[in-house]
Amino acid sequence: MVKWGVLSTANIGRAAVNPAIQRSSNGELVAVASRDGERARGFAEAHGIPRHYGSYEALMEDPEVDALYIPLPNGLHREWTIRACEAGKHVLCEKPLALDAAECEEMADAAESAGVLLMEAFMYRFHPRTERLAALLRDGVVGDLRTIRSAFTFRLTKPDNIRLDPDLGGGALMDVGCYCVNVSRTLAGMEPAEVMATARWTERGVDDELTGMMRFEGGLVAHFDCSLTMERCEFVEAAGTDGYLRADAAFLPGTGDVVLEEHRGREGLVEHGVAGADEYLRMVEHFADCVLQGTPLRYPAAEASANMRAMEALYRSARSGRWEPVVAP
Ligand SMILES: NC(=O)c1ccc[n+]([C@@H]2O[C@H](COP(=O)([O-])OP(=O)(O)OC[C@H]3O[C@@H](n4cnc5c(N)ncnc54)[C@H](OP(=O)(O)O)[C@@H]3O)[C@@H](O)[C@H]2O)c1
Structure with missing residues (x-):
């Protein structure tokens, strides 16, 4: 099983992607982080997520987390994806992957250097x-x-x-x-x-x-x-x-x-x-399969740069x- 963390209490996570991870056959959602500790706690309790953190940095440091789902506002995708890659986490980041192609390429490089997977979440x-x-x-x-x-x-x-x-x-x-x-x-x-x-x-x-x-x-x-x-x-x-x-x-x-x-x-x-x-x-199970089996993603980060x-x-x-x-x- 891939152990997932989610960065923020975003609507799209709550409504669609977090429940999909929780239902998936090859993953579990083990932690959520928010800029606000109380919000993280309330969200974790309401949605049956075992651990919660009051900062994104703290979730990065959780050694049990293999992959992060990042549904932050678009302007924050680059920074937090690169930080997650540097912390050794695989990243499924919301669309659009970044603000421009140069940012996408930087993120793809960070994933490649760290040996982790990075995919844009076009479900x-x-x-x-x-x-x-x-x-x-x-x-x-x-x-x-x-x-x-x-x-x-x-x-x-x-x-x-x-x-x-x-x-x-x-x-x-x-x-x-x-x-x-x-x-x-x-x-x-x-x-x-x-x-x-x-x-x-x-x-x-x-x-x-x-x-x-x-x-x-x-x-x-x-x-x-x-x-x-x-x-x-x-x-x-x-x-x-x-x-x-x-x-x-x-x-x-x-x-x-x-x-x-x-x-x-x-x-x-x-x-x-x-x-x-x-x-x-289907998207989160594909991503977790690639993490577990070391197989290539259907849509690598280079695809996001081209978009x-x-x-x-x-x-x-x-x-x-x-x-x-x-x-x-
Ligand atoms: N694939 C899809 O079907 C789909 C659908 C909708 C949206 N999306 C994508 O998902 C991402 C999030 O969209 P959303 O509608 O779910 O957003 P949202 O509900 O506004 O959530 C964004 C979260 O980011 C965190 N955040 C950190 N810095 C922030 C700031 N300066 N301003 C506002 N929020 C900040 C907040 O969480 P904390 O306060 O907990 O830290 C907030 O809850 C976007 O990239 C969007 O394009 C994808």
């Missing part, structure tokens, strides 16, 4: 429907893949949320657009060559709405919109010469059975049923108003 990639979508595309069911369309929007009502804070790495692209970029690159099977974006900026300077386009070699185009101001919408479509595949609730489908739609123009619609699964559980390079170029374009190249490392 949707572990859902069997996402895997099925990629497999159907590889089988050529849509013909020649020409366009990938996606969206991830929701309405944020609390002005003090970390997603609106420029100092903590806020923004719509950072928070939800990162999924659209990730799924587009994954389904394209290559990196975009150039990108274009337009955004709306808050007074504090974060994008609360952003629409982006990514051009790949061979003329494949991905376009998406992401927002912190619009009613919830999540989907991905992969469209080709012979038809298109569509997944609704593409990133957060819940644990029930889901459908992958195959649209074939006048020939109609084929619905591929996919049995429900917990994508968070961030595309996101950096999208931000450059949103400010310059021009197509911007995605700069290779």
